[in-house]
Amino acid sequence: MTLAELVQGRRVIISAGSGGVGKTTVAASIALWGALTGRRTVVLTIDPARRLATSLGLATLGSVPHRIAPELLAGQGLAPTGALSAMMLDQKGAWDALVERHAPPDARDRILANPFYQHLSQTFAGSHEYMAIEQLCALVESGEFDLIVVDTPPTRHALDFLEAPRRIGDFLDRKIIKWFVRPYFSAGWSVVLAMNRTAGFVLKRLEQATGISALVEISDFFSSMSGLFENFQTRIARAYEVLRGPETAFVLVTSPEEQVLGDAEYLTSKMAELQMPLAGVVFNRVHPEVRIARRRGAAGDPDVAPDDTAQVEALVARAVGAGDDARALARNFADYQLLARGEWLRIDHFRRGLSRRVPVALVPNFERDVHDLRGLAAMHGALFGAAVA
């Protein structure tokens, strides 16, 4: 299977991977390709580079899909037979929207002003990921799009995104929340004290050490939110339904640098365990290595070895004249060959851990940053085998 076939056959493409690998750009490029191949496409992007956002018309955007004007695409020489929309995930805004949608009106303002809520919505591990999944579910249910491409928040590990609903589910476990919702709880740890003298003793020390204000806030927060949590497990189940559905595919975006390239086997088995199998891999910013087949004795074709710097320098010297220029050019070439060789070794190792059915695309390192529609279209050759005219 190719990446083109994969994207054609699915309705939801999730671009996962660690930060700083060009995940947003790849997601936007896949979405543009979807629009060019006739589908109503939306890309849900998170924290896009400003120039990319501007070129997509995202600068003025809230958290609703925004159709990119056909004239804007035409101006870049692109004539989509489908449509391209984009939206930005506003993480804080998405939590606020969730509260506004589901919390009882009288509790709404109290929740939004609660310091614990503000902290939770901004920093709780997994909450950004969870909100991205919430947005995805809303897009799927709207039925307005044939292809939804999701850019995920930068995480240390691709798995963090997949486990977000479960983690938030554990966090909002109703049995535990009940403890915090009891009104007398905020007055102290009296319940715990009565139940278990050992735990009570230590928790009392905890309370002294940390200050009680935090606990009052937590308790107050859960009292206000209790209505919202009633159907939270249902929502989480629904989120997993979408993530595990046959229409959804996870595409790992990674760079060939060793820092971000984990163990493919580990990732593949973990994802299979979570019932969200890895469907495709994009290596971004790959340096090409020049390998020239030796054809000894071939008439008129001198034997050249790309890895023999002296030979390369001699060849370049014949072209530009011997001296510093030839030396600098040959040295630069040798350095890039070195870089490329390391990358290919790592890519090769990674691929060996993958199933043959998983398509792999290599996107070369471009001379300049990719930050406009034309640049996104220029990636299509590498991603899908051919650009769409």
Next chain:
Amino acid sequence: MGAPLERRLQFVTGKGGVGKTTVAAALALLLARRGKRTLAVEMDAAGRLPALLGGATSRTPQEIRPGLHVLAVDGRTALEEYLGMIIPVKRLLASVFSSRVYQYFVAAAPGLKELMTVGKIWYEATREEAGRPAWDAVVVDAPATGHGLQYLRMPQAAMEAFGAGLVQREARRIVELLRDARTTAVHLVTLAEDMPVTEALEARTEITEKLELPLGYVVVNRFHDRHFAPDALARLGAAVARASGAEHALLESVAARAAEEQGWSDINAEHRARLTAAVGGVVTLPYVFAEEFDVGSVAQLSELLEGAIGGGRAAARRAR
């Protein structure tokens, strides 16, 4: 106020993907080479810092070469250690740590884990052994998200948010140490590209104005700086057109790699100029070409860092 390298507590901050961990490793190596008893701290036990220094992750300070130790600090363990100090009965502690209410408390209390992480680092930075500081230098590789600043924000937030109590008193002491320009430096690592520079400038404003922390070096990492003579490139282009077969393929690649390197060099120069105009001096680390960025590359980077910061001063100090 001493030179940033002379300060005992050095945080290395920066966005994910800028090479923050490699710079932290190079810095720790440089300090150890200068004869300082150095502790390199990672705030993520799955990080690469110890590996880049030739060691393995450890939850207690572990010497990996003479004068250089590594340590992984995480909030949950730090909190347990801290509670161990205020509640000295082991059996009580064990039963609390395993209770779900406690687990929940740790997950839910705003910023408690972050606070405990910084607290543990503070503890190491101020700890004394035989009447003198245990470490001459503590180098911290901050987490990648949000430039790692959410951790540095936390002691201040805790000081304001938590009611009177042990934690508030400790938070105050931590804030005082972090803000002291004689002991602390917060370095900021970035790439000389559009978004990274913009984000670095935002982070710098937050460090100096909002958090009021002493800024150390602004480090421009992976800087491409090769320019080729235009007439040589023109002659190369003409030769590519003339050549055939393997020679053509090779010359074409030589030209393509030159164009790629020059393209990035131009981008880097433009954005470093923008950064320099805003912050004054920056420390530039060149792009290191390597098949695999390993312990040897870190040593190389560490020497480049020494040169970029001011090799002259360092040499003078060694002579004394």
